[in-house]
Amino acid sequence: MRPVVVVLLAVGLASGSYWVANQVKQTQSTQSNRVTGTRAPGTAPAIAAAGDIACDPDSPKFNGGRGTATACHMQATAQLLLNEGLTAVLPLGDLQYEVGSAEAFQKSYAPSWGRLKSITRPVVGNHEYEEPGAASYYRYFGAAAGNPQRGYYSYDIGQWHLIALNSNCSEVGGCGAGSPQERWLKADLAAHPQKCTLAYWHHPRFSSGHHGNNSDTQAFWQALAAAGADVVLAGHDHHYERFAPQTPQGKLDPDRGIRQFVVGTGGKNHYELGEIQPHSQVRNADTYGVLKLTLHPTRYDWRFISEAGKSFSDSGNSPCH
Numbered sequence: 221m222r223p224v225v226v227v228l229l230a231v232g233l234a235s236g237s238y239w240v241a242n243q244v245k246q247t248q249s250t251q252s253n254r255v256t257g258t259r260a261p262g263t264a265p266a267i268a269a270a271g272d273i274a275c276d277p278d279s280p281k282f283n284g285g286r287g288t289a290t291a292c293h294m295q296a297t298a299q300l301l302l303n304e305g306l307t308a309v310l311p312l313g314d315l316q317y318e319v320g321s322a323e324a325f326q327k328s329y330a331p332s333w334g335r336l337k338s339i340t341r342p343v344v345g346n347h348e349y350e351e352p353g354a355a356s357y358y359r360y361f362g363a364a365a366g367n368p369q370r371g372y373y374s375y376d377i378g379q380w381h382l383i384a385l386n387s388n389c390s391e392v393g394g395c396g397a398g399s400p401q402e403r404w405l406k407a408d409l410a411a412h413p414q415k416c417t418l419a420y421w422h423h424p425r426f427s428s429g430h431h432g433n434n435s436d437t438q439a440f441w442q443a444l445a446a447a448g449a450d451v452v453l454a455g456h457d458h459h460y461e462r463f464a465p466q467t468p469q470g471k472l473d474p475d476r477g478i479r480q481f482v483v484g485t486g487g488k489n490h491y492e493l494g495e496i497q498p499h500s501q502v503r504n505a506d507t508y509g510v511l512k513l514t515l516h517p518t519r520y521d522w523r524f525i526s527e528a529g530k531s532f533s534d535s536g537n538s539p540c541h
Contacts, residue, residue: 271312271455273486294487312455313345313422429457
């Protein structure tokens, strides 16, 4: 007789948080807020992230999902995710171009990054909101995307606390100090004083790319910095960039600053770089790929994994605060 595998999913939409647990044995405890994955026993959990992913299936560059030499590489980046032993995949917004419709999700995102849907913990981008309320995005991901009226939530992986935020500020009552989302973020940080904390959303606070810096999320940075958070991930600008740890004001702070990665390299297309911002350490604007983070109890390792045939790489490690 084949063993029975039961999957339990509990969602707390009122608080904006949820947990997922895979129960393989009846006696295994599920009373935790941990996302469990398929990593080898004794190894630290790993996640991977990128944004700006799946082309519009009506685009001539879609090419039956195969893309062209320079665009629509969502299949190539999805392939990178499959053999990394990941606990979670973090799509960083603008997951389905151009309007995020249900039909486009099924034709483009689903057969590429949708292959990892069971471990996906997404944040919503501006293109999803080109459809009112980002309705198809929330239907496609269901409870994993959080409350559709908010789009922000949190969860734990190993010893880390992860926070998914919604940087489409006008859609959720703002992102500034005193907004519902900022108040929720402060309360969530206070309730989860983990050694290591990672937050992610779509629009980067700092960027040397086409869109540049975005101050709309300044209050997020202030709350995260005050709580000693370690890492922020974002997309929106279609390039890869790693910043040195910074204060919310953009000043170098190697001891207590937050390190930000821009990972808009999920496959759609690339943007040229603009004015290089202070403390930008590594940049690339011609390689699709994903950022893999290994979440050790008191530190993290990062590695940018390029699509097949490309040589760009970036890797390192850093302790948590």
